[in-house]
Amino acid sequence: MDTVPHRNASKSLFVPGNRCLLILMGQRYLVSIQKADDDSIAVSFPIRDFPVEGMRVDLEFHDTEGYTRFESEVM
Numbered sequence: 524m525d526t527v528p529h530r531n532a533s534k535s536l537f538v539p540g541n542r543c544l545l546i547l548m549g550q551r552y553l554v555s556i557q558k559a560d561d562d563s564i565a566v567s568f569p570i571r572d573f574p575v576e577g578m579r580v581d582l583e584f585h586d587t588e589g590y591t592r593f594e595s596e597v598m
Contacts, residue, residue: 536584536591537564546573546581554582563598 536543537559543568545554554566564582574580574597582593 541584544583544585546583547578551583564595 537556539556540557541556542553543556543566544560545568546553551567554568557565557567566582568574576597578597580595580597582595584591584593
């Protein structure tokens, strides 16, 4: 199980179309990466006004070897 991102993990994982789990307040949502740059990551989410700015969310990418989790904050 991999919980520490590899140096270039974001380059290969944060590609538009890739799917991951977004963990928010103990709930998991399947989302797709919409776009990513050096400062931010945009994902699909069914509700436009939630979560609100400043909330913590985690992104988990799963594969056959385990998963990688990224801690993040809503902008």
